[in-house]
Each structure stands twice: as structure tokens, then as C-alpha cells.
Amino acid sequence: MHTTRQQALSLALAAALTLTATACVEDPVAPAPAPPAPTSTEVIHYWHFNNLPAGTLTSVLADVTKRAPAEITYPGTGLGYMDNVDPGSDLNARSSMAAGLGLRPRNPANVRQLIIAAPTTGYKSIVVTWAAMRSSSGAITEEFSYSVDGGTTWIAVGGPITIAETWELKSVDLKAITAVENKANMKFRLLFTGTGSDGSSGNNRLDNLTVEGIPLA
Numbered sequence: 001m002h003t004t005r006q007q008a009l010s011l012a013l014a015a016a017l018t019l020t021a022t023a024c025v026e027d028p029v030a031p032a033p034a035p036p037a038p039t040s041t042e043v044i045h046y047w048h049f050n051n052l053p054a055g056t057l058t059s060v061l062a063d064v065t066k067r068a069p070a071e072i073t074y075p076g077t078g079l080g081y082m083d084n085v086d087p088g089s090d091l092n093a094r095s096s097m098a099a100g101l102g103l104r105p106r107n108p109a110n111v112r113q114l115i116i117a118a119p120t121t122g123y124k125s126i127v128v129t130w131a132a133m134r135s136s137s138g139a140i141t142e143e144f145s146y147s148v149d150g151g152t153t154w155i156a157v158g159g160p161i162t163i164a165e166t167w168e169l170k171s172v173d174l175k176a177i178t179a180v181e182n183k184a185n186m187k188f189r190l191l192f193t194g195t196g197s198d199g200s201s202g203n204n205r206l207d208n209l210t211v212e213g214i215p216l217a
Contacts, residue, residue, distance in 0.1 A: 043094060045070040045118045045211040050100030052084035060103060067119040074105050076112025085205050089167040091131035092208035102207035107199040109139050109192035116188040123213030124181040128188055129171040130209035134163045137202030139192035144172050150185035160193060163204060182216060
């Protein structure tokens with residue numbers, strides 16, 4: 001009888017200790033779910049050119065930008081220069097922007113290059129799009145390159161882009177090129193090439209140039 005009571009007390013004590021130990025164990029807390037990665041494309045830079053002044057232009061700042069400084073220049077030699085052209089185009093226009101004016105790099109263009117300084121800091125999946133045309137004696141092709149080091153070295157993308165005498169939409173998809181992502185010194189370049197690029201008259205024209213990307217998570 002004494003043994004049975006002692007066994008019962010031992011079992012009760014063991015149960016109590018088990019309950020106490022169990023009560024001291026905190027329930028695991030699941031970590032908060034990570035916010036979903038951004039998937040929507042945003043306009044990082046936009047040149048609609050509608051506010052261009054008259055006369056020779058040495059540089060053109062972006063009309064809309066999230067990563068300044070964003071600027072277009074036309075360095076080189078010879079008598080070529082930039083000015084505005086009327087009318088522009090509504091191709092690739094954003095926020096219901098009117099056709100308004102466009103940008104006109106003039107011949108001789110084969111000794112110049114159109115440089116687009118466009119930081120991509122904080123963005124990936126980059127796409128560059130613009131409306132393009134030429135005068136009857138303008139350069140019939142354009143060649144697109146990018147530089148991740150501010151213009152020290154250039155890497156060509158794709159082949160020559162044929163330019164018509166009417167406005168057409170041109171686009172260079174750089175989504176698969178991770179080197180252009182998140183770069184403060186990002187620059188793009190258009191070279192005007194082929195027949196008509198070396199003339200003493202004639203020009204190429206651009207409008208509604210955008211650089212777009214997806215924000216980095």
C-alpha cells in the first residue's frame with residue numbers, strides 16, 4: 001500500500017514537472033512575409049522636347065526625371081548641331097503629351113554622337129524607347145550603344161536601326177543585360193550612320209524618348 005501511494009506521488013510529481021516545462025516553451029513565431037518584389041515598370045527619364053527654346057542647343061535636360069542629372073548632348077566635330085523641330089510626334093508620348101516639338105540633330109552627323117546621360121540607380125529591366133525619323137537627306141541608320149562607366153567604354157546593342165522619312169517607334173530592350181542596372185554613371189549613345197550621315201545638310205529627329213525600368217526590391 002505504501003509503495004503504491006509512493007508510486008502515485010512520483011507519477012503526479014513527474015506530470016507536474018512536465019506541465020511546468022511545457023508551459024515554459026514559447027510557441028514559435030513565424031517571420032513576417034517579405035513584401036513582394038516590384039513588378040511594374042516606371043518611367044525613370046522622359047524627354048518630350050515640347051519646351052525646347054529656339055536656336056542652337058548644346059544640351060537638353062530631361063523634362064521628367066527620377067534620377068538627375070539626365071541630359072542629352074551632341075559632342076563631336078564639324079558644323080553639326082542640335083535644334084528643335086516642329087512638328088514632333090505623339091508616338092510614345094506620356095501623360096497625354098501633345099506632339100509639340102522634337103529634337104533635331106543636324107548633319108554632318110558622322111563626326112558627332114548623341115549622348116544620353118540617364119542614371120539607372122535603383123532600377124533594373126531597362127528599356128529605352130523613342131520616336132525617330134529623318135529628313136530626305138538625313139542618316140538612314142542609327143546605332144545604339146551603352147556605357148556603364150560614364151562614356152569611357154561603349155558596348156553596341158543589336159545592329160543598325162533603319163530610320164524612315166516618317167515618324168516610327170524605336171525601342172531597345174535591355175532587360176536581359178544586368179550590367180545596365182543600378183548605375184549612377186549610365187549613358188546611352190546614338191550614332192548616325194550610313195548614307196546621308198556625312199551631308200552638309202539633312203538631319204535626324206527624335207521625340208518622346210523614355211528610359212524605363214522596374215524598381216529594385
